[in-house]
Structures are given as structure tokens and as C-alpha cells.
Amino acid sequence: MKILDRYILKKYFVTFFFTLLILIPIAIAIDVSEKVDKFLKHPDLSTHEIINDYYVNFIINYGNTFMPLALFISVILFTSKLSGNSEVIAIHSSGISFKRFLRPYLIGASIIAVVSLFANHFIVPKSNKTFEEFQETYLRNTKKYNKTYVRKINLQLSQNDFVYFGSFNLKSNNGYNFSYERFNGNELSYKIIGQSIKWIEKDSTYKISNYKKRHISQGEDKIESGIVFDTVFNFTPSELLYVDYLAKELPSDELATHIKESEDRGVKNLNNYKVELYKRTSLPISSFILTIIAVSLSSKKRRGGIGINLASGITLMFIYIFFLKVSEVLGATAEANPFWMVWMPNIIFGILAIVLFRYANR
Structure with a gap:
């Protein structure tokens, strides 16, 4: 691996984990302030149970949720800093093309995507089960799901x-x-x-x-x-029992089997299950798309510096999240094709990534 690759990968991961370490404690602090009165209503609930059964799974769930946002912001931040320090200009002046410059970013995105894929398909579902059981037992005033x-x-x-x-x-x-x-x-x-x-x-x-x-x-x-x-x-x-919460609690192999058996038994609308299954793959793949967009936006030295790049990046990120949530809701309806609805945000932003890459590669 070249010195350039190690240099960029180090900044890629350090900034990514630093951004996550900022976002997750903020989310925990907000959640504690909202839930502390509910915790105190249960004198038999120990601090160990709150941390182990709730907040460990809270971190797993919200860390997975924040992953695209943290990745996008971190890439914009450190690439804008490289650009502001004229390091990107020096890299290109040494004969390194934009495609070659992008390679360590894609290596980093690949590592995060593989870890996220494994977590989404096997770790997060088990975490969701414990997380939901805790909320049903201690936090919700009324039962969200009738399991009996x-x-x-x-x-x-x-x-x-x-x-x-x-x-x-x-x-x-x-x-x-x-x-x-x-x-x-x-x-x-x-x-x-x-x-x-x-x-x-x-x-x-x-x-x-x-x-x-x-x-x-x-x-x-x-x-x-x-x-x-x-x-x-x-x-x-x-x-x-065919209810939506099961989709989030089943590992992907069991979920796929469940969908197949349910279809064979004539269960009509399984789109909620299919949306959950397809989302577990589409979200990690977005790591590549968001990385390309972030690098393409922030590799040029701009008059406004990091602020302009960060503002435009966050705007695009929230548009992506909006499309993601809308596509999930529409994909769950009986008339929709859940596969295409779940992948639609990646398709749209994939096209945007290609356009921005070509523009940055000039």
C-alpha cells in the first residue's frame, strides 16, 4: 500500500470514528433526559440492566443509523481540510489522477460496508429484539405490539x-x-x-x-x-403471527425463510418484511455512493472553505435521508415493488455520484 493510501485511510477512519463519537453521546444524552423519569418509575430496574439491555443496544442501533451521516460528514471534513491546505493540488501536481486519489477512499468505504453488512444482517436484528423487549417492559405506556x-x-x-x-x-x-x-x-x-x-x-x-x-x-x-x-x-x-416488529428481530437468513414460507402459505402483504431485508444491504452499499459524492464535492478548493462544503454536503445528506424514509414507507404498501423502492435512493444518488465524479475528474 502506498504512503498516500495509508495517509488518507488513516484520516478516513479517524475522522469517521470521531464523528460517530460525537453523534452517539449527543443522542444518548438526549435520550437519557427523555427517559430518566420512566426509569425511576421502576425501582426494581438496576443501572446494570439499563446500560446492558438498553443503552448497549441503543448504541448498536443508532450507530448503525448514524453510519451514513457520520461517513459523509467525516469525508467532507478531512477532504476539505486537505483541499484547504493545498494538499489535493500537490497530489494532482505529482501526476496522481483523481481516480487514483479516490482509491483509498473506496478501500475505506469497502471496509465499512463489509462490517455494516455483517452487522445489519446478523448483529443488529438480535440487538433489536433485546432493545424492543426492554422498551415494551419498561418504557411504553401501552403495548405497541400484541404478541399473544x-x-x-x-x-x-x-x-x-x-x-x-x-x-x-x-x-x-x-x-x-x-x-x-x-x-x-x-x-x-x-x-x-x-x-x-x-x-x-x-x-x-x-x-x-x-x-x-x-x-x-x-x-x-x-x-x-x-x-x-x-x-x-x-x-x-x-x-x-405476522407483525412488522418480527422483521427487525430476525437475522436475514431466518427472515428470508420466513418470507418464503409466508408467501407459500398465502400471506398477502409481506412488503414490510421485504423492505427490512433489502434495506440491510442497500444501506451499507450507500457507503460507496456517499464517499464518492463527498470527495467530489470537497476535493476542490473553494472560496468559502470547509463551511461551504459542509453546508452543501449536509443538505444533500438530509435529502438522501428523506428519500430513504419515503422509499421505505412507500415500499411497505401493498401496491409497491419493495426491492425497487428500497434501492431507489441509491440509484438516484448513484447517478448524482457519477455526475459529480465526472465533473471533479476534469
Whole structure:
């Protein structure tokens, strides 16, 4: 590695971590001031639990959130300083092209992107689970998520088998207004209706009460009814719960499997899950785009110095964050394509990065 690469990479990482170390303590200070009264309402809540279960995960979550902002600001800051000290002019005067000058920046962006990819796909989801459980237990006045009761559930068990629940209590494993239908092509061949259904975890079976069975064969119906009978279905009660918070708590391999199984079972709108999965990759990739934009903006010596570069950079950064949040919201709607909506900010700012790079490379 050349001396130039080591010099720029050192400044790249030092400024990046310094910027994070400024942003995160500010966020923690603001959060403590807002939450301290809620912490004090729970005398059994120890300082160790607050730090270990809440603020460690707070740092992981918000550090990951602040990563693009910290990266962008840090690159603008130290590149503007290099430019202000005429170091960039000296580098170019020695015969080093803008493309070669950009190489250590991209190496730094690659390292941050790889670390961020691993964290987004495996570390942050586990952190989110502990973080959400702490907030549900101690900080929220009302439960944000109902993890024990679901209503009006439709599941497709296979190509020809469908089940429906009017409601299901995941705590007691009891469901009501249950029906099961089996089709032969487009024709109904078998149906079970039950007033109630209970999952017997010990035997992995379901107990259906006050039931009616309907067998349909060559236009003839055979109806059977009874008080109770046991049967087996290829799903468990945990698969009935489809809520948004699960997307943030599942590692990516489990989330992808969950999406696939849910689609096979006929769950309609899984866009919230898909947005979360795609975002875990798109956000780290933005490291390259934001680095190119920041270097292209700040490598020229300007009359206003660092202030002008920083102002224009922060403006672009907030526009990027705005596009990012809007695309996530739109991507979660049933009509949208979540993949393209999540990647749209990177596509738009990727085009901007190419334009600015060509301008800076002249």
C-alpha cells in the first residue's frame, strides 16, 4: 500500500470514528433526559440492566443509523481540510489522477460496508429484539405490539389446502371459528368446521371441538359431526403471527425463510418484511455512493472553505435521508415493488455520484 493510501485511510477512519463519537453521546444524552423519569418509575430496574439491555443496544442501533451521516460528514471534513491546505493540488501536481486519489477512499468505504453488512444482517436484528423487549417492559405506556392474540388469519398449507381462524390466542394456544378446506383443482373436496381448536404442544396435534366434517365426492355430500377429535396440520401457532416488529428481530437468513414460507402459505402483504431485508444491504452499499459524492464535492478548493462544503454536503445528506424514509414507507404498501423502492435512493444518488465524479475528474 502506498504512503498516500495509508495517509488518507488513516484520516478516513479517524475522522469517521470521531464523528460517530460525537453523534452517539449527543443522542444518548438526549435520550437519557427523555427517559430518566420512566426509569425511576421502576425501582426494581438496576443501572446494570439499563446500560446492558438498553443503552448497549441503543448504541448498536443508532450507530448503525448514524453510519451514513457520520461517513459523509467525516469525508467532507478531512477532504476539505486537505483541499484547504493545498494538499489535493500537490497530489494532482505529482501526476496522481483523481481516480487514483479516490482509491483509498473506496478501500475505506469497502471496509465499512463489509462490517455494516455483517452487522445489519446478523448483529443488529438480535440487538433489536433485546432493545424492543426492554422498551415494551419498561418504557411504553401501552403495548405497541400484541404478541399473544391474532384475528382473521388465512393460511395456505399447500397448493390445495387452506385454513382459516376467526381468532387465535397464542398464550393459551386456543383458536375459534376454525375451518379447513381441501380442494381438488377448483372443486372443494373436503371441509372441516370447528367452533374451537387447541394446539397440544406435547403431541404436536390439534384438538378440534364441536366440529363438522364435510366429504364431497362426485357431487354427493357426506356430513359428520361430533364433540371433539384430534388431527395434525403442517403448521404451528407461532406461524400465525405476522407483525412488522418480527422483521427487525430476525437475522436475514431466518427472515428470508420466513418470507418464503409466508408467501407459500398465502400471506398477502409481506412488503414490510421485504423492505427490512433489502434495506440491510442497500444501506451499507450507500457507503460507496456517499464517499464518492463527498470527495467530489470537497476535493476542490473553494472560496468559502470547509463551511461551504459542509453546508452543501449536509443538505444533500438530509435529502438522501428523506428519500430513504419515503422509499421505505412507500415500499411497505401493498401496491409497491419493495426491492425497487428500497434501492431507489441509491440509484438516484448513484447517478448524482457519477455526475459529480465526472465533473471533479476534469
